[in-house]
Amino acid sequence: MLEKGLLDKGSIEGQVADDLMKKALKTKELWINMGPQHPSTHGVLRLILALEGERIVDSEVVIGYLHRGMEKLAESLTYPQFLPYTDRLDYISSNAMNFGYVLAMEKLMGLEVPERAQYIRVMMAELTRISSHLVWLATHALDIGAMTVFLYCFRDREAILDLFEMVCGARLITSYFRIGGVANDLPEGFIEQARDFCKIFPKKAKDYDDLILKNRMWLSRTVNVANISGEEGLNLGLSGPSIRGSGVYWDIRKDEPYSGYDKLDWEIAVEPGCDVYARYLVRLKEMRESCKIVKQCLDILEKMEGPVMAKVPKVIKPPEGEVYACVEAPKGELGFYIVSDGSTKPYRLKIRAPSFANLISLPTMIKGHLVADVIAAIGSIDIVLGEVDR
């Protein structure tokens, strides 16, 4: 197998595999190809692992199987036309993706967003965070073998998707945000239903805790596995819950507050453990904090009247210039860097996708661990391939 080559030689990944193989021929490691069709690489991630027995001595992440050329596509689309594409970045938290893009656009155009729209956005973004973390918990637990958690989480995510459906008709790929506001106001009955969800959710969250939080098997699979120190993580560009699991007190919602996060009462979830378990705890706490934020937003929105769209010209033509804006997406720092030449289409658009940046620290995390730990590590940095490959 080794001599024949895992890949065709011409491509970049072929060269990568080639280099790795040259190293391999001197030793007696077993090279195994994990993915892109593997049950727990979360989509089309591919890892080339060098194993000594079951211990990993080297690894290489190969990406690009879901590459759609989004950044290039943006150059041939008008600004509003690109918005639905952002949904397809991290498709399980599309609202947060919209959020990053519209914030960048508003910063570029100097738009003032109505307060009501801002709170709706925050609420939707936090609901999205909960649903994204639920999917993460579900798949992470499934990867480690706890099958029941998976179905519990998906049941509860359903309630959030119903809320999304009420607001904009779509459940997954919502495209609800607009440059300058949101597409439409909250429908009747939304606030009550959202309240119900916030009331039930903490109880449901306790169910998941009962199943795995103190489970000895869960602990032995996650504690002291795939460690990464805060400093190392920062150097590798790790962000979001993954870096907060290494004790780094950094959350864009607090550090560079946007859209009124500074007016709400909530805490950053930080754990000093540096391991898979710490990242797990961080996300669990984040779900509860998000629930708190949603509740506050609901209270504010109930009393508040007003428009949900700013006055935006029919044809969006931002002034010449460049801008970078970032939000705390469920996976980490999501940034949009937009260069405008004054026309209706962006001159260049670069997306700083959190999953992509987080994935880089995977080889550091798994070195010296066992094959089973790779699965735990992938789960713990919570990647979505739509965002990695773009």
Next chain:
Amino acid sequence: MVQELALVIIKMIVVFSLALLVVAYLTYLERKIIGHMQLRLGPMRVGPHGLLQPIADGLKLFVKEDIVPLEANKWTFYFAPILTLVMSLVLLAVIPFSRNFMVTRLNIGVLYILSLASVGPMGILLAGWASGSKYPILGGLRSAAQMFSYEIFLGFSIIGVLMISGSLDLVKIVEAQSKMWNIVYQPVAFVIYVIAALGELNRIPFDLPEAENELVAGFHTEYSGFKFAYFFLAEYANMIIVSCMAVILFLGGWKGPVLPGIIWFLIKMCAFFYYFIWVRGTFPRYRYDQFMRIGWKIMLPVVLANIVVTGVVMMLA
């Protein structure tokens, strides 16, 4: 003579066909129970409440294309699943389902089961090697280490029972429990047996040889169609054997009030199935090295101590 032979053959046919049917419906039961544990319905489409699902599944596997990978060692590849299935089915021959209902009574029944059961993992090991692919090799290696070592604990946990009943004959072991079930005298051995059984059966939390999230499907990654069905059937047949052994060794076999013996036997056996399914619905999976550590560093000393204590108590009593 001819009559006796005919009787044995009829018994064999009844036991094995029943066993295969039970095995098929065991998969149904598992899917149904675990479905309800997980807020879903399980199979519902084929037949009322999905009752014909196992048959549909069997048919599907039967008509599937028989794929042999290019790199595979063809004959070993074919031989491995047959070996595994045969080795688990022949064990049924000595299981006494009631005082009179068994294929054959062997005075070394326990020994027969332990020794033939340890041939089964050879099939898995061979399957891993013969597939000529990397994930099956890893799965095969894991299972070799896992099943061979857990057989040791399984064997040791039985020794206490054998000391008490003073026989290797399964019928005599049950008869020795007329007054009190062995589980009362041997609770530690029972716990060890139950844990080791999970390891022996490759089930969660010890389903490492086929940990689907790590090794795709482990040793049977390359298997499809009826060859895969062989492994599948063998796995569930092993579940029956392990449950039967637990019932016979610890829970008084067919003994029980009012109802006929065979019914009692089946009730106790089903309780065990349920336990296996329940565990699967609840626990995550251990890591390979942790699993071996539990075996050699915790279970082995405990089970050895259990034998010593049993011996000392028997000497004093």
